[in-house]
Amino acid sequence: MPTLISHDTITPISQDGWELAEVGAPVNGSRRIVPVDDWRPESGDGLHLPGDAEPEARFSEAPLIAINFANFSDGRGLSLAVLLRTRFNFTGELRAIGDVHPELLYYLRRCGFDSYLLPDGRRAETALSTLAPYTDYYQASVLEPNPAHRRIRRFA
Amino acid sequence: MYRYDSFDQKFVDERVVHYRAQTERYLAGELPEDEFLQLRLRNGLYIQRLAPMLRVAVPYGTLDSRQLRALAYIARHYDRGYGHLSTRQNVQFNWPELAEVPDILQDLAAVQMHAIQTSGSCIRNVTTDQFAGVAADESVDPRPYCELIRQWSTSHPEFDWLPRKFKIAVTGAGVDRAAVDVHDIGLVVYRTDDGEIRFDVKVGGGLGRTPVIGKTIRQGLPAHHLLTYLEAILRVYNRYGRRDNKYKARIKILVRAMTADGFRDKVDTEWANLEGSPSTLNDDDLARIEAHFQPPAYKSPPAGAEILGTQRLEEPAFDRWLKHNVAAHKHPGYAIVTLSTKLTGVPPGDVSDVQMDAVAGWADQYGFGEIRISHEQNFVLPDVRLEQLFELWRKAEAAQLGANNVGRIDDIICCPGGDYCSLANAKSIPIAEAIQRKFESFDYQYDLGVLDLNISGCMNACGHHHVGHIGILGVDKKGAEFYQISLGGHAGNGASLGQIIGPSFSREDVPETIETILRVFLDRRLENEPFLDCFRRVGMDPFKERVYANSD
Ligand code: SF4
Numbered sequence: 001m002p003t004l005i006s007h008d009t010i011t012p013i014s015q016d017g018w019e020l021a022e023v024g025a026p027v028n029g030s031r032r033i034v035p036v037d038d039w040r041p042e043s044g045d046g047l048h049l050p051g052d053a054e055p056e057a058r059f060s061e062a063p064l065i066a067i068n069f070a071n072f073s074d075g076r077g078l079s080l081a082v083l084l085r086t087r088f089n090f091t092g093e094l095r096a097i098g099d100v101h102p103e104l105l106y107y108l109r110r111c112g113f114d115s116y117l118l119p120d121g122r123r124a125e126t127a128l129s130t131l132a133p134y135t136d137y138y139q140a141s142v143l144e145p146n147p148a149h150r151r152i153r154r155f156a
Numbered sequence: 157m158y159r160y161d162s163f164d165q166k167f168v169d170e171r172v173v174h175y176r177a178q179t180e181r182y183l184a185g186e187l188p189e190d191e192f193l194q195l196r197l198r199n200g201l202y203i204q205r206l207a208p209m210l211r212v213a214v215p216y217g218t219l220d221s222r223q224l225r226a227l228a229y230i231a232r233h234y235d236r237g238y239g240h241l242s243t244r245q246n247v248q249f250n251w252p253e254l255a256e257v258p259d260i261l262q263d264l265a266a267v268q269m270h271a272i273q274t275s276g277s278c279i280r281n282v283t284t285d286q287f288a289g290v291a292a293d294e295s296v297d298p299r300p301y302c303e304l305i306r307q308w309s310t311s312h313p314e315f316d317w318l319p320r321k322f323k324i325a326v327t328g329a330g331v332d333r334a335a336v337d338v339h340d341i342g343l344v345v346y347r348t349d350d351g352e353i354r355f356d357v358k359v360g361g362g363l364g365r366t367p368v369i370g371k372t373i374r375q376g377l378p379a380h381h382l383l384t385y386l387e388a389i390l391r392v393y394n395r396y397g398r399r400d401n402k403y404k405a406r407i408k409i410l411v412r413a414m415t416a417d418g419f420r421d422k423v424d425t426e427w428a429n430l431e432g433s434p435s436t437l438n439d440d441d442l443a444r445i446e447a448h449f450q451p452p453a454y455k456s457p458p459a460g461a462e463i464l465g466t467q468r469l470e471e472p473a474f475d476r477w478l479k480h481n482v483a484a485h486k487h488p489g490y491a492i493v494t495l496s497t498k499l500t501g502v503p504p505g506d507v508s509d510v511q512m513d514a515v516a517g518w519a520d521q522y523g524f525g526e527i528r529i530s531h532e533q534n535f536v537l538p539d540v541r542l543e544q545l546f547e548l549w550r551k552a553e554a555a556q557l558g559a560n561n562v563g564r565i566d567d568i569i570c571c572p573g574g575d576y577c578s579l580a581n582a583k584s585i586p587i588a589e590a591i592q593r594k595f596e597s598f599d600y601q602y603d604l605g606v607l608d609l610n611i612s613g614c615m616n617a618c619g620h621h622h623v624g625h626i627g628i629l630g631v632d633k634k635g636a637e638f639y640q641i642s643l644g645g646h647a648g649n650g651a652s653l654g655q656i657i658g659p660s661f662s663r664e665d666v667p668e669t670i671e672t673i674l675r676v677f678l679d680r681r682l683e684n685e686p687f688l689d690c691f692r693r694v695g696m697d698p699f700k701e702r703v704y705a706n707s708d
Contacts, residue, residue, distance in 0.1 A: 043521075043562070052395070072191070072194070072515070073194050073277070073317050074317065074399060075314070075315070075316065075318060075394055076394060076395055076399075077312055078313065078314045078317065079391050079394045079395045080395075082313075082314050082391075087429055101191065103178065103187070104193070104317075105196060106313075107313050107314075107316060107317070109314035111313050111314055112566045118633025123186060124185075126181065126186065129177075130174070130177070133170060133173070133174040134167060134170045134171075134174070134311065135166060135170065136163065136166075136167075137167075137313070138163075138167070138307040138308060138309060138310055138311070139307070139308050139309075139310075139312055139313075139383075139435065140434055140435045142313075145433075145434055146434045147308075147434060147435055148163060148307075149307075149441060150434055152163065154161055154163055154444070
């Protein structure tokens with residue numbers, strides 16, 4: 001079973017309310033997350049994007065965007081997330097799906113993700129224990145738009 | 157030099173805890189080998205042919221005596237009593253135990269050091285001129301900007317999972333000692349006539365399988381915009397760099413595919429959205445970081461020039477050492493000393509714990525406690541008083557760090573090669589040794605001048621053979637070790653890539669072939685002409701003709 005971590009806690013899939021729809025797949029009462037070709041801004045559907053997708057302004061109307069990580073060391077989804085959050089002002093839920101690695105959630109989090117679907121076999125305990133391995137970071141991020149030296153007195 | 161504040165210290169301390177937990181999860185079987193690999197690589201830990209190899213970051217090649225003593229301790233305590241100076245100004249240990257690495261990191265953190273991002277597909281340790289801050293030909297001290305880049309790139313949320321490794325080099329001097337033309341990003345920093353600090357930005361240079369000279373995509377970038385402009389470049393690379401083939405994943409391939417103009421347009425479009433964002437540096441930021449690199453309390457008036465004159469006459473070897481290993485300093489009365497690790501029979505860059513301790517001691521005694529590591533794999537003492545050079549030279553000689561061969565044929569850049577590296581086609585260290593043996597006295601006899609000879613054990617080019625005036629590359633010929641020789645490469649100003657002379661040579665034939673090449677050079681050379689200039693003037697043909705004269 002995959003594990004969903006949402007807002008820093010394990011959330012039972014049954015309470016999630018979202019379902020990843022293959023094209024034409026049954027909906028089962030949940031709200032659907034659909035690929036970009038099937039998605040319309042007014043539909044209320046979630047949007048499923050591959051890591052190399054080009055972000056568009058209309059995507060900001062989606063209630064949820066799921067970005068797929070083809071493998072856990074593929075950082076393209078991180079840049080896509082940053083662009084959606086900072087350039088297109090996407091304020092809905094941003095979810096990491098695909099080959100999401102529990103050790104790497106702290107990167108994802110700082111790029112603006114707020115939920116993570118860990119694939120089968122990946123340890124949710126590790127994910128929760130390493131969400132914030134560092135108290136603070138040097139550079140700006142989606143979570144903290146000011147670099148450390150702008151927030152606290154540094155280099156002194 | 158830069159000293160950690162409580163923020164930096166906390167970060168490296170937390171890094172130790174974090175990495176220790178990752179190691180424990182791996183040892184407990186919770187983290188599979190291939191997944192742990194990506195994590196340990198981002199902490200400089202490779203598994204080599206014989207054992208793990210830990211690469212410790214020496215930010216832009218600068219360290220102090222306390223840090224060097226800590227490295228000596230690590231060499232003694234966790235390793236076999238030596239370490240290795242790398243071509244990227246870092247220090248590597250070849251025999252640590254995987255389970256002990258967290259303890260090593262803890263010892264490093266105690267002296268403001270770490271191994272963060274010294275390998276893996278991320279932004280690597282930024283490198284610069286080993287004479288930064290003291291070189292007589294420097295217009296802007298690059299170190300404050302290197303430090304800003306170090307901090308900005310450390311655990312960057314978006315750029316730690318790039319298509320491939322990413323290397324940034326900075327130079328601020330007339331002579332480019334940082335090889336900015338062959339880095340993913342090369343930065344040239346200078347001051348305009350009205351005192352503004354500006355950067356020229358080159359991208360897409362690199363060695364490896366596809367050597368390329370970088371292209372300038374921005375001139376005159378104001379210092380305030382340095383980090384946001386880097387962010388724009390990295391974002392374009394992270395999104396569009398190839399990930400399907402690791403040999404085509406470096407930024408140079410992307411720049412070539414998009415063309416330099418196309419790449420520049422993409423970066424400029426991205427940067428238009430970032431210009432002025434909170435990562436923009438203001439005057440106060442720049443002033444505070446520059447304050448970390450104020451010159452030490454140099455003594456005046458200058459003395460020592462006359463004494464040197466006498467000493468040089470009395471000791472020809474000292475005279476040679478002064479000519480080759482001692483460079484001009486910004487401040488009168490001082491000199492920059494390069495301590496060569498290139499002693500015949502010792503793998504280039506290898507230094508023992510005893511030597512590290514000795515160098516640390518000299519840094520305290522003859523300088524202000526600071527040491528540099530050059531990409532030619534030598535130690536540098538940046539602030540030595542002229543009248544103390546002779547005494548230092550004597551001690552360096554006794555510690556086997558006094559070879560007077562900097563920039564000469566036996567100051568060889570050489571990768572670990574087949575003795576250590578699992579990717580090697582051929583050994584490189586024995587080739588270096590054979591050449592050193594053969595040409596040490598040859599150089600004395602003929603005064604060959606400046607000659608960069610670089611050796612790589614395979615086409616990954618860690619020994620920078622493409623930019624050696626003479627480059628040697630290990631190749632595999634039906635399972636046997638062969639060596640391809642190239643001429644005319646150069647890493648500094650006006651960088652060029654070497655041209656292959658012809659079919660490759662067996663190991664036994666390499667030294668003799670080099671001798672033939674040098675004989676052609678000596679025949680053709682104008683008075684005191686350096687090898688590179690001579691080669692550029694006469695071209696490949698005379699070399700080729702003589703080298704292959706006896707073959708059919
Ligand atoms: S050039 Fe090849 S043999 Fe030498 S260290 Fe690099 S990968 Fe290993």
